[in-house]
Amino acid sequence: MKESIVKIFEDSAQVKVKFVRENADKIVEVVQLIAQTFREGRKLLLFGNGGSSTDASHIAAEFVNRFLMERPPLPAIALNTDAAVLTSISNDYDYSQVFSKQLSALGHEGDVVIGISTSGNSPNIIKALEVAKKNGMKTVILTGGTGGKLAGMADYTFIVPTKHTARIQETHITLGHAICQMVDEELFGNCH
Numbered sequence: 098m099k100e101s102i103v104k105i106f107e108d109s110a111q112v113k114v115k116f117v118r119e120n121a122d123k124i125v126e127v128v129q130l131i132a133q134t135f136r137e138g139r140k141l142l143l144f145g146n147g148g149s150s151t152d153a154s155h156i157a158a159e160f161v162n163r164f165l166m167e168r169p170p171l172p173a174i175a176l177n178t179d180a181a182v183l184t185s186i187s188n189d190y191d192y193s194q195v196f197s198k199q200l201s202a203l204g205h206e207g208d209v210v211i212g213i214s215t216s217g218n219s220p221n222i223i224k225a226l227e228v229a230k231k232n233g234m235k236t237v238i239l240t241g242g243t244g245g246k247l248a249g250m251a252d253y254t255f256i257v258p259t260k261h262t263a264r265i266q267e268t269h270i271t272l273g274h275a276i277c278q279m280v281d282e283e284l285f286g287n288c289h
Contacts, residue, residue, distance in 0.1 A: 112264045113271055116257050127237055127253050128276055132283035134209045134235070140172035142204055142234075144196045144225060145213030148266050149239075150177035152213055156273040164277040168285045174203065176225075196225035206233030214238070215265045217245020217256075226250050239272065241265030 117124070131141060141160060143153035153175040160173035176199045177183065186195045200210065210229045212222040217240035226247065229236050236251040238244075242265070244256040255272060257265040 128279040144176040149213035193220040197228040217247040
């Protein structure tokens with residue numbers, strides 16, 4: 098059992114190292130985009146399903162509250178947190194519209210959206226991305242494997258190079274933390 102546990106950690110670390118080596122320049126661009134979005138008084142909207150919804154909520158909370166330093170709250174909203182909105186849209190329309198309808202209501206030109214889908218094939222993420230692009234929002238996708246249907250649909254696509262869902266999610270949350278820290282440093286100076 099001990100060897101299996103060590104292997105899980107080693108596999109996770111290897112996936113993350115491979116991912117960051119392939120995406121470091123793009124991560125810098127997204128950090129600068131989000132920092133500029135906040136400077137302009139615009140917001141960050143995040144969404145996902147299942148574990149990815151929790152990641153979206155987690156990252157939004159880091160921006161609204163604080164991450165590593167004391168600083169003013171930053172405008173980030175996870176679109177998967179309001180049970181009444183989610184269930185009413187799902188009931189009256191279709192689950193595939195739960196995020197796109199919210200983006201139509203809450204998103205504005207110049208806002209940044211981050212959609213998270215480990216498979217890259219979630220219909221509600223795809224529809225939300227279409228609405229975001231149509232309405233002039235900047236789009237970021239976090240996915241894995243081959244990127245699925247979302248590959249190439251966003252302004253910035255991050256594909257974790259594995260089909261193992263747990264490793265994809267672990268990389269997504271590390272990416273989210275890196276973005277939070279670097280945005281804070283861009284806006285408020287060094288965190289250390």
